[in-house]
Amino acid sequence: MPEPDSRPRFAFAIQATDGRARTGVIHMQRGDIRTPAFMPVGTAATVKAMRTEEVAASGADIILGNTYHLMLRPTAERVAALGGLHRFMNWSKPILTDSGGYQVMSLSALRKMSEQGVEFSSHLDGSRHLLTPERSMEIQRLLGSDIVMAFDECTPHPATHEQAAQSMALSMRWARRSRDGFDSGEAHASRAALFGIQQGGLYQDLRGESAAALTDIGFDGYAIGGLAVGEGQAAMFEVLDYAPGMLPADRPRYLMGVGKPDDIVGAVMRGVDMFDCVLPTRSGRNGQAFTWSGPVNIRNAKHRDDAGPLDPDCACPVCATYSRAYLHHLVKSGEILGAMLMTQHNVWFYQQLMAALRAAIAGQRLESFAASFLDRYKASR
Numbered sequence: 001m002p003e004p005d006s007r008p009r010f011a012f013a014i015q016a017t018d019g020r021a022r023t024g025v026i027h028m029q030r031g032d033i034r035t036p037a038f039m040p041v042g043t044a045a046t047v048k049a050m051r052t053e054e055v056a057a058s059g060a061d062i063i064l065g066n067t068y069h070l071m072l073r074p075t076a077e078r079v080a081a082l083g084g085l086h087r088f089m090n091w092s093k094p095i096l097t098d099s100g101g102y103q104v105m106s107l108s109a110l111r112k113m114s115e116q117g118v119e120f121s122s123h124l125d126g127s128r129h130l131l132t133p134e135r136s137m138e139i140q141r142l143l144g145s146d147i148v149m150a151f152d153e154c155t156p157h158p159a160t161h162e163q164a165a166q167s168m169a170l171s172m173r174w175a176r177r178s179r180d181g182f183d184s185g186e187a188h189a190s191r192a193a194l195f196g197i198q199q200g201g202l203y204q205d206l207r208g209e210s211a212a213a214l215t216d217i218g219f220d221g222y223a224i225g226g227l228a229v230g231e232g233q234a235a236m237f238e239v240l241d242y243a244p245g246m247l248p249a250d251r252p253r254y255l256m257g258v259g260k261p262d263d264i265v266g267a268v269m270r271g272v273d274m275f276d277c278v279l280p281t282r283s284g285r286n287g288q289a290f291t292w293s294g295p296v297n298i299r300n301a302k303h304r305d306d307a308g309p310l311d312p313d314c315a316c317p318v319c320a321t322y323s324r325a326y327l328h329h330l331v332k333s334g335e336i337l338g339a340m341l342m343t344q345h346n347v348w349f350y351q352q353l354m355a356a357l358r359a360a361i362a363g364q365r366l367e368s369f370a371a372s373f374l375d376r377y378k379a380s381r
Contacts, residue, residue, distance in 0.1 A: 010193040010220045012252050016362045020244070020271040023361040026221075026252055028146055029191050030086070031093045033061040035252065036268045036357050038350045039096060039276040044069045045079070045089040048281045049336075049343040052091045058316070058344075059351035062094040062147075064276045067139050068103035071129070072122050076142035084144030096147035096276075098256075099136045099178070099197075102154045113153070115170070133174045137181035141188040147221070148188075150178035152197045155226040164201035171199045171225075172213040179217050193220035195254060201226055202235060204242055211246035221252040224272070228257040237266055244271035261290055261353055262377060265370050268357050280350050284343030287331040291349065294377050296324075298342065303328040316348030 007029045014024040026033040040047045040055055043066040047055050055063060065085055070076060079088050085095055104111050104118045111120035117132030133151040140148040152171040155164050175196050182194045196219035200206030214222060224243050227236045236258075244253045254274035255267050264275055280290065289296040291311035296303075298310070306324035318327075318341045330338030360369035 009191050012221070012250065014250075016364075018361045018364050018366040019269065021268050021357075021361050021366050022271065022273060023358045024273070028094050028193070030146055031061060033094060033274075034354075034358060035273040036264075036354055036361075037061060037274050038264065038354045039064045039274065040347050040350075041066075041276055041278045041281060042089065042091075042095075043278075044073070045085060047343075047347070049285060049340045050281075050347065052089060054344055055091075055347060056093065058348045059355060060093075060347070062096060063091060065095050065097045065143060065145065066103070067097050067100035067136060067143070067149075068131075070097075070143060071100065071131075071139050072124055076139040080142040080144070086144055094146040095144075096195075097140045097143055097145035097149065099149040099151040100131050100139070101136070101152045102257075104131055115173070117151075117174075133177035134181040137178055137185065141182075141185045141192075144188075146192055148182060148192055148194045149223065150175045150194065150196050150219070152199060152225060154229065155199050155201045157201065157226075157229045157231050159201045161201075161203055161206070164199075164203055164206055168199040168201075168206050168210050171197065172210060175214060176217055179219070195219055195221040195223050195252075197223040197225040197256070198243060198247065199226050202231060202239055204239075207239065207243050208246055211243075215248060219251070221254060221274075222247040223254040223256050225256050227255065228259055228263075228277075233263060233266070236263070237270065240267055240270040240272065261350070262374055264350075264353065265357065265373060268361075269366060269370055280346035281343050284346040285339040287338070287342065289327075289342055289349075290346050292373075292376060294379065298324065298327050298331050300328075304332075310345055311349070314345065314349060315352060316345050318342075318345040318348070 008027045011027040014022045016023050024035050039062050040060050042063045079085055082088050104120045111118050117130055119130045121128055136151040151174050153167050155167040183189050196214035198210045200210045247253055252273045255272045258275050259277050287299045289310050292313045303324040309319040310324055311319050360366040
């Protein structure tokens with residue numbers, strides 16, 4: 001596997017805009033990331049049910065790894081001893097790792113939070129661990145991440161203004177410590193990037209305070225956190241009507257944990273550049289496909305005699321090779337191949353959607369593309 005070369009550590013070039021939407025390229029040592037970009041989720045050093053060669057063939061420029069899961073198994077130290085996450089999982093392109101904050105915050109019955117960090121019990125064996133901003137930076141350094149996320153508290157939903165304010169303030173203090181911890185690992189900081197995470201729940205004033213604090217600290221890119229946690233699409237879009245514009249315009253904006261195809265289209269129109277979500281892989285394993293004509297439940301009996309492709313407008317190998325009837329049979333029979341093929345299609349579909357969005361922005365036709373896509377996508381509901 002090639003080592004990082006003399007390419008820039010991190011540079012973001014916006015190539016075209018259409019309204020608030022942007023298309024461009026993030027240049028990193030392990031390769032370019034075309035934006036808007038969707039990152040398949042590789043939680044435990046694998047995009048579930050796919051080989052890395054298949055993920056790359058789909059058009060993905062970057063994938064996401066999970067700090068919490070990897071620190072517990074196989075451990076960051078073991079991954080580092082084996083040459084880093086890229087070598088470990090045979091992926092040569094950039095990897096973004098989350099900070100672990102979201103996972104430990106979700107373990108409400110197993111964790112204790114303080115100014116120092118979060119002490120929690122492993123869901124695997126009950127062992128106790130302390131995750132702090134400094135430890136999160138160390139783990140992501142050991143993994144060899146290309147884009148490192150600051151350690152934060154994902155504000156729960158619903159939250160009062162006071163609760164969201166306290167949570168956001170803690171995250172901003174942790175962001176400062178993350179910056180310091182990242183910079184202390186000089187060799188890693190010389191080739192990796194660090195993203196800060198805006199918090200503040202559904203409150204515009206708190207989002208503004210968070211953006212100002214993060215900008216004062218200074219990051220390579222900025223994430224919008226604390227959304228897609230149960231607030232619904234309308235409330236999410238209401239926040240996205242103002243939150244991206246609070247962040248530096250010359251840096252990438254990453255909406256964490258989003259989402260469904262129509263979520264992504266709406267967020268791109270509001271100025272977001274990067275996305276990740278488990279939906280393509282999780283839905284694929286559960287028999288749901290995303291298509292240009294809307295979601296398809298392949299378990300439905302109406303597909304059992306359908307000799308046509310999953311999506312006639314999809315360019316993926318699955319749609320070129322297998323029928324809906326065959327996929328229905330595999331999924332209903334619980335065959336592993338069913339999960340593999342459904343997942344492969346979904347990951348390809350998401351990458352085709354991102355390519356179409358980039359082309360629409362570059363061609364100054366995003367509004368018409370989005371209207372056409374959404375009309376067709378939602379017609380099946």
